[in-house]
Amino acid sequence: MRILIVEDEIKAASYLKKGLSEHGFSVDIATSCEDGLHLARSEGYDLIVLDVMLPDRQGWSVVQELRAEGYDLPILFLSARDAVHDRVYGLELGADDYLVKPFAFSELLARIRTLLRRQPQRQTDQLQVNDLELDLLRHRARRGGLTLDLTAKEFQLLALLLRRSGEVLSRTFISEQVWGINFDSDTNIVDVAIRRLRKKVDDPFPTKLIHTIRGVGYVLEERH
Amino acid sequence: MCSKNATDSSSSIATRLTVLYTVSMLAILASVIGFLLHTVVKDLEFEDNDFLIERISSIRSVINRYPQDLEHLKEHLLPRDANRHVRYQVRLQDASGSTVLESPAMASLPPLLFPPPIISSEPIGRAKKHKTSDGQYYLLNAAWAAAGDDPQFRLLQVALDVTEEEALMANYRLKMGSALLAGLCLAGGLAFIISRRELRPLREMAAQIGTITASDLHQRVGNRRWPKEFAPLTGALDTMLGQLEQSFERLSAFSANLAHELRTPLNNLRVESEVALSRPRTATEYRQTIESSIEEYERLSRMIGDILFLARPEQGVERHNLDARTELDRLADYYRTLAEERDIALSVDGNGSISADPRLFQRAVGNLLANALHYTPSGGAVAVSIQSGTAGEAAIVVKDNGNGIPSDELPLVFDRFYRSAQARQLHRDGSGLGLAIVRSIMELHAGSVTLASQPGLGTTVTLHFPPS
Numbered sequence A: 001m002r003i004l005i006v007e008d009e010i011k012a013a014s015y016l017k018k019g020l021s022e023h024g025f026s027v028d029i030a031t032s033c034e035d036g037l038h039l040a041r042s043e044g045y046d047l048i049v050l051d052v053m054l055p056d057r058q059g060w061s062v063v064q065e066l067r068a069e070g071y072d073l074p075i076l077f078l079s080a081r082d083a084v085h086d087r088v089y090g091l092e093l094g095a096d097d098y099l100v101k102p103f104a105f106s107e108l109l110a111r112i113r114t115l116l117r118r119q120p121q122r123q124t125d126q127l128q129v130n131d132l133e134l135d136l137l138r139h140r141a142r143r144g145g146l147t148l149d150l151t152a153k154e155f156q157l158l159a160l161l162l163r164r165s166g167e168v169l170s171r172t173f174i175s176e177q178v179w180g181i182n183f184d185s186d187t188n189i190v191d192v193a194i195r196r197l198r199k200k201v202d203d204p205f206p207t208k209l210i211h212t213i214r215g216v217g218y219v220l221e222e223r224h
Numbered sequence B: 001m002c003s004k005n006a007t008d009s010s011s012s013i014a015t016r017l018t019v020l021y022t023v024s025m026l027a028i029l030a031s032v033i034g035f036l037l038h039t040v041v042k043d044l045e046f047e048d049n050d051f052l053i054e055r056i057s058s059i060r061s062v063i064n065r066y067p068q069d070l071e072h073l074k075e076h077l078l079p080r081d082a083n084r085h086v087r088y089q090v091r092l093q094d095a096s097g098s099t100v101l102e103s104p105a106m107a108s109l110p111p112l113l114f115p116p117p118i119i120s121s122e123p124i125g126r127a128k129k130h131k132t133s134d135g136q137y138y139l140l141n142a143a144w145a146a147a148g149d150d151p152q153f154r155l156l157q158v159a160l161d162v163t164e165e166e167a168l169m170a171n172y173r174l175k176m177g178s179a180l181l182a183g184l185c186l187a188g189g190l191a192f193i194i195s196r197r198e199l200r201p202l203r204e205m206a207a208q209i210g211t212i213t214a215s216d217l218h219q220r221v222g223n224r225r226w227p228k229e230f231a232p233l234t235g236a237l238d239t240m241l242g243q244l245e246q247s248f249e250r251l252s253a254f255s256a257n258l259a260h261e262l263r264t265p266l267n268n269l270r271v272e273s274e275v276a277l278s279r280p281r282t283a284t285e286y287r288q289t290i291e292s293s294i295e296e297y298e299r300l301s302r303m304i305g306d307i308l309f310l311a312r313p314e315q316g317v318e319r320h321n322l323d324a325r326t327e328l329d330r331l332a333d334y335y336r337t338l339a340e341e342r343d344i345a346l347s348v349d350g351n352g353s354i355s356a357d358p359r360l361f362q363r364a365v366g367n368l369l370a371n372a373l374h375y376t377p378s379g380g381a382v383a384v385s386i387q388s389g390t391a392g393e394a395a396i397v398v399k400d401n402g403n404g405i406p407s408d409e410l411p412l413v414f415d416r417f418y419r420s421a422q423a424r425q426l427h428r429d430g431s432g433l434g435l436a437i438v439r440s441i442m443e444l445h446a447g448s449v450t451l452a453s454q455p456g457l458g459t460t461v462t463l464h465f466p467p468s
Helices: A010-022 A033-042 A060-068 A084-093 A105-116 A152-163 A171-179 A189-201 B002-009 B013-065 B070-077 B104-108 B163-198 B200-210 B228-277 B283-311 B324-341 B358-374 B407-412 B421-426 B434-444
Strands: A002-006 A026-030 A047-051 A075-079 A097-100 A126-129 A132-135 A140-143 A146-148 A210-213 A217-220 B088-094 B099-102 B128-131 B137-147 B150-161 B320-323 B345-349 B353-356 B381-388 B394-400 B448-454 B458-465
Touching (some): A002 A010, A002 A033, A010 A026, A010 A105, A105 A171, A132 A152, A152 A171, A152 A189, A152 A217, A189 A210, A189 B324, B013 B070, B013 B137, B013 B150, B070 B088, B070 B099, B088 B104, B104 B150, B228 B283, B283 B434, B324 B358, B353 B394, B358 B381, B358 B434, B434 B448
Parallel strands (some): A047 A075
Antiparallel strands (some): A132 A140, A210 A217, B088 B099, B088 B150, B320 B353, B381 B394, B394 B458
């Protein structure tokens, strides 16, 4: 997958390139709107990450021009301003998603993956990682042949981790997906919930599946 | 520029007072003088008329008594000494119109000038005023004098010389006019001086206000004696100054707190990194340093997010009709994880609908729940309830039976960054912005937040939402 980053700040552009490259993307950098437009037209990118505060002109115009020329690749914009009308404006112009600085890299990665997963994922009824199985239809979780006794929210949380297995999920994202909480609370509720889930899912078993990425979030994956 | 234009186009109070005062004086003086002159003129005329009427009756009776005795009449009517000045003149004519007798001065007053005569049974009318070509003024009257049974035996014409009186009146008018003019000038001058003098406090107040700067907002305008009419103005100004002073104090406390709060995470970041770099370490140690840094970054970015939220009063509020119970149940589900962990009972009660921005509603109630859970010891209870009023207003009440807040801290809890000693101890990661954000959210909804607390018994916070 090819990604174009339009960002004038060299430092930001280089760590974004490094991070995304390490997650399997092929990344190019443009440091101005003109370069960005030129590259976007000549190369076949799958997605553009666009900073809207660029030196030569507002990043919005890149979205506008590309959309006017018929390019429909997903565009995610980054902004240091999160005034409501800024977000609405960007999305109205045809951008697909936005992130407000400062953002977590895991958040950016999750959003890029969501945008690239254009076709809605085939909704499976069964999820499995290692010996952990989830039957979404029957609302049943089993590990190593034993049925796990989970509350409704615990089941939802485990299902989210399993569905996004291998992706680091931030606390904010987890609160939003599992509880429908839309604000960044400074409580450690997600940590508590994960701890309780671990007690049931990981503690009785020798192989641990839920891992903490300190300061970032949680990931469910098989580690050897 | 704007203020200059405003000054140019608006009139001065002193000028307007002067003009109005002078116009009033003109009206008063003119009516008084007019009345006096009118009275004097009327009185004089009345007297002169009476004199003529009295003359007419007296001559009538002489004629009636001596109809044919011309000599007697002459003696009675005309002055014996021709040099003596007589005020009145007489002319007698017979019924055919030929003059029987007349005073010498009557020559300048032809018979046709006189008013039509009346017979003795009719009341004698007012005399007619006439100015001769040589500038003399006369009052003229006429009547028939009867003899025997002839009511129109003689035509009697009398004229009274009022030249002196007229001159006197003209003199009076001139003097009164001059007095009026002088009075007006005096009134205008006095009005100007008085209004300037009485408006002096205004200039003094402007000068005093002009000296107040941001650094001495403790000054007050109302602390000296001003005219009574200034009381509302000085009161309003002082209230404004008080509010400004308070806002300035809050703002500077806010900036100081902000810098302070930013220092802690920055210091953690800096020192921790420096220590890590001071000598070679294992990959795990570096990793731990970076992980710890990310936690500080998160704290910083959350703080910035909160501050920006508070700094933008024009936040877009998208109000929807929310089922309050659904929203509260959702929040309770989330916070129950924490409540169970701490062995606190969390309950939701009541039903109702609320017009609010769903995100902001969630954030406000969430902050209150987080506070309640942080400051309630295990075994306690936190209850959220919805109270719907009759007029469509609604309230969300978050009540705990936790530690409570000392009364001296109550006025401060909504201040940005304010954190009590208890808060610092029990909730170390708190930013001190939670309640400030709650209040800001309620203001965005034209509602309010109230807080009641008793140390040891618990705290109740109520969010009041106005009718949609």
